[in-house]
Amino acid sequence: MTTVAPDTGVGPLLRDWRRQRRVSQLELALRADSSARHISFIETGRARPSEEMVLRLAEHLDVPVRERNALLLSAGYAPRYAETMLDDPSMGALHEGINQLLLGYEPYPALVVDGRYDVVAANRGIAMLLEGVPDRLLTPPLNAMRLTLHPSGLAPRIRNLREWRGHLLHQMERQLALARSDSLRELYEEVAAYPVPASADGRTGRVPGSVPHFALPLEIEHEGRVLSFLSSISTFNTPMDVTVAELAIETFLPADPATVAYLRSLAA
Known part of the structure; x- marks a missing residue:
């Protein structure tokens, strides 16, 4: 871009x-x-x-x-900010830092996406959530929005899909208001047109006996269990490169003790 x-x-x-x-x-x-x-x-x-x-x-x-x-x-001036490819040797320190961050967050899921929500890096927690997703959706470049909302992706397993879908689409709308990107607009129109599985009707995502949430959780099924996560997104302060400015690190914090215990048991 x-x-x-x-x-x-x-x-x-x-x-x-x-x-x-x-x-x-x-x-x-x-x-x-x-x-x-x-x-x-x-x-x-x-x-x-x-x-x-x-x-x-x-x-x-x-x-x-x-x-x-x-x-x-x-205004007639040259661009001030470079746009360096992520595989450029000058990005080596950035790659190392990101990989250390993702590894240190395990067993909890974490990933890094670019300005079009293509996955740049992810840890084993994300790989665990993607188990069972068809190979055709896992062909690089992986797109986080497509993987999440596609009817053959994670969507059928998300217990509070209507709420989570609304959150993701609103997030994309806010970004579109800031970025004049045809490719991002095309992605938005694609994922917004995905049908919502009938199984999502009437499901609120609240697991019986779960603790109250202070933010909208992602409630997702995995091997017969319902895991609950709170999402947090971080970006780089004072970026001097377009590529770095558009990177976002998303981490998923377990929202209840049962999710913590299950993920730790997998790691053990």
């Missing part, structure tokens, strides 16, 4: 980001040490912002790194 300069100028793009963030011209000007008049001139094309001003405004509007490159291109 490469950064392409949009057809419109940088002014309308910055205006769209400002409105999306629900920030007034005056508020943005105060944050960026500028004036509302100058912000207005930039947005209407009456003034060309410097490269430093484009980056400053993008930072205060929390624009994703890939889209910051697009803003720079629209």
